[in-house]
Amino acid sequence: MQKGENTRKHIIAKSAELFNQKGYSASSLSDITELTGIKKGGIYRHFVNKDEIALEAYNYAGSVVGSKMQEAINQQETASDKLLAYLHIYENVVENPPFIGGCPLLNVAIESDDGHPILRKRAQQGLEATLAKMQAIISQGVESGEFKADLDIEALATFALSIMEGGVMMSKLEGSNRHIRMNITSFKAYLKHACLR
Template sequence: MKKGDKTREHIIMKSAELFNRQGYAGSSLNDIIDAAGIKKGGIYRHFNSKDEIALEAYNYAAGIVGSKLNEAIAKEDSAAGRLLAFFRVYENVVDNPPFTGGCPLQNTAVESDDTHPALRERAQQGLANTLNIMKAIIQEGVRSGEFKESLDADALATFTLSLMEGGIMLSKLEGSNRHMQMNIASFSSYLRHICTNAPAGE
C-alpha cells in the first residue's frame, strides 16, 4: 500500500472511532486532525469535506462490526445459535464493544435522522442488510425444521434486531452490561419456544 493510501486509511479509521464516540455533529475538523495526528492540509489532500470523511468512516466502522458478526455467526451450527451470535458480539458492549463507541448503525441512525440525509441513507442500508441476514438465517431454520413453519421471518428479524439494539442502548446509557445480558437470557428462552424440538410444556 502506498504512503498516501495508508494516510487516507488512517484518517478514516481515526475519524470512525471519533464519530462513533462523540458523534458527527460533536466532532469538528480540528478534532479529526488531532485524532489522526496530521496537519489540516493533509486532510484536504485526501478528502474534500468532513461529510466525505463521515461516509467513509461509517463504511469502515460498519465493515469492522460486520466482519466480527460474520465470524461469530460462522462458528454456530444452528439457526438459533446464529441469531444469538448477534447478541454475543455485543455481550460486553460497555467495556469491550466490537467497535469503539458502540454500535455504528445505532449511533448513526440516531444522530443523522433529520440532520444528514447521506449518513441516514447509509444507516438505512445497514439496517436493511442486517435484517436481510437475520431473515435468511430464520428462513433456513424453518426450511431445516429447526423452527416452526408458522414463524414470520420478517417479524422475528425485526424483533431480534430491536431487542439487540435496545440492549446496547440501555447498557451504554447505564454503564452496565446487565441489560444486554438480560436480553440474551430472554431471547434464548424465546428461541427455545419457537424451536420444533422444544420440550413439552415450554
C-alpha cells in the same frame, strides 16, 4: 500499498473511532487533525469534506463489526445460535464493544435521524443489510425444520435486531451490561418456546 492510501485509511480509521464515540455533529475537523496528526491540508488532499469522511468512517466501523459478527455466526451450527451470536458480540458492550464507542448502526441512526440525510441513508442501508442477513438465517432455520414452518421471518428478524440495539443502548446509557445480557437470556427463551419446533 502507497503512502497516500495508508494515510487515507489512517484518517478513516481514526475518524470512525471519533465519530462513534463523540458523534458526527460534535466532531470538528480540528478533532480529526488532532487525532490523526495530519494537518487540514493533508485531510483535504484525501477528502472533499467532512461528509465524505463520515461516510467512509461509517463504512469502516460497519465492516469491523460485520467481520466480528460473521466470525461469531460462523462458529455456530443452529439458526437459533446464529441469531443469538448477534447479541453475544455485544454482551460486554460497556467494557469491550466490537468497535470503540458501541454499535455504529445505532449511533449513526440516532444522530442522523432528522439532521443529516446522507448519513441517515447510509444507516438505512446498514439496517436493511443486517435485517436481510438475519432473515436469511431464519429462512435456513425454517427450511431445516429447526423453526416452525409458519414463522414470520421478517417479524422475527425485526424483533432480534430491536432487542439487540435496545439492549446496547440501555447498557451503554447505564454503564452496565445487564440490559443486553437480560435480552440475551430472554431472546434465548423466546426462541425456544415460540419459534422452535
